[in-house]
Amino acid sequence: METIFALSVTQNASDLHLSSGENVIIRQNGQLVKIEDSALTNQELEKKLFAILTQEQLQQIEKHKQVDFAYHHEKFGRFRGNIFYQKRGISACFRLIRSAIPSLEDINAPEILKKLVMKKQGLIFITGATGCGKSTTLAAMLEHINQYQGKHILTLEDPIEFIYQNKLALIQQREIGTHCTRFCDGLSSMLRQDPDIIMLGELRDKETTAAALQAAETGHLVLATLHTNSAIQTINRIIDLFPEQSKNFISSQLASSLLAIVSQQLIMEIGGERKAIFEVLINTPAVSHLIVQGKIKQLVSLMQTGSSHGMNLIAAE
Numbered sequence: 001m002e003t004i005f006a007l008s009v010t011q012n013a014s015d016l017h018l019s020s021g022e023n024v025i026i027r028q029n030g031q032l033v034k035i036e037d038s039a040l041t042n043q044e045l046e047k048k049l050f051a052i053l054t055q056e057q058l059q060q061i062e063k064h065k066q067v068d069f070a071y072h073h074e075k076f077g078r079f080r081g082n083i084f085y086q087k088r089g090i091s092a093c094f095r096l097i098r099s100a101i102p103s104l105e106d107i108n109a110p111e112i113l114k115k116l117v118m119k120k121q122g123l124i125f126i127t128g129a130t131g132c133g134k135s136t137t138l139a140a141m142l143e144h145i146n147q148y149q150g151k152h153i154l155t156l157e158d159p160i161e162f163i164y165q166n167k168l169a170l171i172q173q174r175e176i177g178t179h180c181t182r183f184c185d186g187l188s189s190m191l192r193q194d195p196d197i198i199m200l201g202e203l204r205d206k207e208t209t210a211a212a213l214q215a216a217e218t219g220h221l222v223l224a225t226l227h228t229n230s231a232i233q234t235i236n237r238i239i240d241l242f243p244e245q246s247k248n249f250i251s252s253q254l255a256s257s258l259l260a261i262v263s264q265q266l267i268m269e270i271g272g273e274r275k276a277i278f279e280v281l282i283n284t285p286a287v288s289h290l291i292v293q294g295k296i297k298q299l300v301s302l303m304q305t306g307s308s309h310g311m312n313l314i315a316a317e
Helices: 002-010 042-050 055-064 112-116 134-148 183-190 206-217 231-240 244-257 285-293 296-304
Strands: 015-019 025-028 031-034 066-073 077-086 089-097 122-127 152-157 170-175 197-200 221-226 258-268 274-282
Touching: 002 015, 002 089, 015 042, 042 089, 055 066, 112 134, 112 258, 122 134, 122 206, 122 231, 122 244, 134 152, 134 197, 134 221, 134 258, 152 183, 183 197, 183 206, 197 206, 206 221, 206 244, 221 231, 231 244, 231 258, 231 274, 231 296, 244 258, 244 285, 274 296, 285 296
Parallel strands: 122 221, 122 258, 152 170, 152 197, 197 221
Antiparallel strands: 015 025, 015 089, 025 031, 066 077, 077 089, 258 274
């Protein structure tokens, strides 16, 4: 595996795909690139992959036929991995995690993000498609807090990606399956650990979303990601998680606790490089009113005219 990891790092890949009987494939600037004469049989690939797993991870893949994990290589850094079985045999996908946490300036994030992370309480969503850089933006935001505020930050991730070094802040990172069993259980216990800021790798279900809303309401700054493509879609997704009889309450709760939704996309620039662009919805009184009233589509016009509040709308393609 060392040679394969070295190849992906030297080729500046974002992702690495290994599939039984297929050549090694890397993703460069959003495109898949095959590495010639690199095919591995099912037996060869299984042996290589199993060699980097812990005993607990081996037991999990034997039981569930798949496993999520993080892997650290002393020379080539950290990788977020998923190993699974498919028709031809075993496969794996690795996301390369850069060791250096970028600044908000490095990723060309809007200036409003610096103000948002200085808030004492509320809920900030970072949203977008898989692979668009949500985790990187979240890491840059937490690192900004780490540099300028003496806060207690608790993270709940699946798996842990970026590793933080405590500066002004105390950052404690927990991993699902290693330090707690489920997101909702970990979040429930976090509220008893004196956090100022809670970071959730992803809101996946109704229970975790409800707990995040409650944490934001009770005086915590909560940052979380969602796999949605716009601010409007994010609000609808959250409300639709809940049964009909609860939607009015959740809308009211969201309207009072939401700080902002930052939805990002990666676009290709001239020269083949990719950069992130950001859509931003700030929860002004007018936005809050429309959320309570269920007039979500009307938020578009507020975003179009809300640049003075830090808002920005990405035009639909």
